[in-house]
Amino acid sequence: MKKTMHIALVTETWRPEINGVAMTLGHLTDGLRHHGHRFTLVRPRQHAEDIPAVEPGLAEILVGGCPIPGYHGLRFGLPSKARLLDAWQIDRPDVVQVATEGPLGGSAIAAARKLGIPVVSEFHTNFHAYSRHYGFGWLEGLVSAHLRRLHNKSAVTLAPTVVVAEELRARGYRSVRVVSRGIDTALFHPARRSTALRAEWHVGDDQLVVAYVGRLAAEKNLPLVMRAFDAIRAVRADARLLFVGDGPLRDELARSDETILFAGMRRDADLAAHYASADLFLFPSLTETFGNVTVEALASGLGVVAYDCAAAAELIRDGDNGRLAACGDEALFISAAVELARNPGLLATLRQRAADSVRHLDWGRIEGDMIAVLRDSIRIHQRQTDAAPIFRFAPD
Numbered sequence: 001m002k003k004t005m006h007i008a009l010v011t012e013t014w015r016p017e018i019n020g021v022a023m024t025l026g027h028l029t030d031g032l033r034h035h036g037h038r039f040t041l042v043r044p045r046q047h048a049e050d051i052p053a054v055e056p057g058l059a060e061i062l063v064g065g066c067p068i069p070g071y072h073g074l075r076f077g078l079p080s081k082a083r084l085l086d087a088w089q090i091d092r093p094d095v096v097q098v099a100t101e102g103p104l105g106g107s108a109i110a111a112a113r114k115l116g117i118p119v120v121s122e123f124h125t126n127f128h129a130y131s132r133h134y135g136f137g138w139l140e141g142l143v144s145a146h147l148r149r150l151h152n153k154s155a156v157t158l159a160p161t162v163v164v165a166e167e168l169r170a171r172g173y174r175s176v177r178v179v180s181r182g183i184d185t186a187l188f189h190p191a192r193r194s195t196a197l198r199a200e201w202h203v204g205d206d207q208l209v210v211a212y213v214g215r216l217a218a219e220k221n222l223p224l225v226m227r228a229f230d231a232i233r234a235v236r237a238d239a240r241l242l243f244v245g246d247g248p249l250r251d252e253l254a255r256s257d258e259t260i261l262f263a264g265m266r267r268d269a270d271l272a273a274h275y276a277s278a279d280l281f282l283f284p285s286l287t288e289t290f291g292n293v294t295v296e297a298l299a300s301g302l303g304v305v306a307y308d309c310a311a312a313a314e315l316i317r318d319g320d321n322g323r324l325a326a327c328g329d330e331a332l333f334i335s336a337a338v339e340l341a342r343n344p345g346l347l348a349t350l351r352q353r354a355a356d357s358v359r360h361l362d363w364g365r366i367e368g369d370m371i372a373v374l375r376d377s378i379r380i381h382q383r384q385t386d387a388a389p390i391f392r393f394a395p396d
Contacts, residue, residue, distance in 0.1 A: 193276040208232070217248055276302075279302065305337045
């Protein structure tokens with residue numbers, strides 16, 4: 001096998017878009033390119049001026065797309081089997097990595113199978129669960145079945161946590177492996193705390209800033225953030241609530257409480273400063289497969305309150321480096337948040353332990369895990385190809 005690989009990465013989302021999938025894929029491709037691996041990126045064209053990028057170790061194929069309902073500025077890719085067959089016959093990848101499961105991803109799997117190229121697919125988003133929050137709950141069973149069929153056409157399905165991997169296996173997914181997500185601990189760090197930023201928010205050193213970072217949308221369970229903050233304000237009257245991110249619920253949230261701080265979309269060092277300049281982090285989502293923001297908040301030294309699922313279930317030790325509530329137990333979630341708000345000493349202890357608890361999630365280790373999965377998939381596919389029977393027919 002070649003020492004370096006040519007990887008065709010198929011995704012609906014890519015930087016500079018701000019979301020966990022785009023961030024994760026960007027880090028991994030940068031890391032693998034540093035090791036000498038080459039990528040062909042296949043993604044939908046997001047706007048009329050969008051042109052294929054050409055970078056060292058990265059070429060792009062842009063395909064047609066359509067707007068994603070409820071996700072302003074994002075488009076899903078249209079099926080492009082013929083286009084990919086032509087491109088991959090000219091410059092054949094060693095492996096196809098399908099990061100998102102839309103029509104484009106499905107056509108990429110079909111093209112790869114026709115050409116005999118191994119496929120690794122990734123389970124990043126609980127689309128079947130999201131359907132409940134957008135009035136399509138009746139489609140949940142159909143979406144779930146579609147996703148299972150799609151992933152089972154690939155050699156390996158990647159899950160971000162052990163819990164998600166177990167759930168997928170229980171739902172009939174075959175050949176599931178875990179590749180976690182990393183964190184840039186030099187970027188997300190308690191030292192990023194900014195007194196100047198807190199001054200812009202008009203909060204003093206002793207005031208409690210309660211933060212939520214992420215998309216402001218129905219699937220994130222934001223009404224629970226509001227109820228938890230109301231309970232916090234009953235014991236800390238001067239507490240302030242900070243939302244970092246944007247989405248369709250922003251106007252509704254702003255109307256509900258004129259004291260809320262809205263920072264909008266932030267990135268890089270600016271985002272890290274917003275994390276570290278808060279004190280308490282609430283993350284009530286039940287639809288995550290991982291939840292990058294949980295790890296970023298821990299690395300930034302915040303007191304994190306989250307449900308016992310996704311990344312929080314694997315990284316938070318309840319009462320030691322954060323607080324966990326049983327999934328769906330809203331009363332426990334709120335009481336945990338109030339306990340930290342009224343007990344500054346306990347909050348300070350958890351914050352001191354939070355950052356150290358995620359130092360092991362360096363991107364170098366995650367990149368090594370991904371390289372191993374891709375190589376194994378190529379190796380297994382080659383063995384299966386070599387072992388396939390050859391049928392010879394006698395002449396008439």
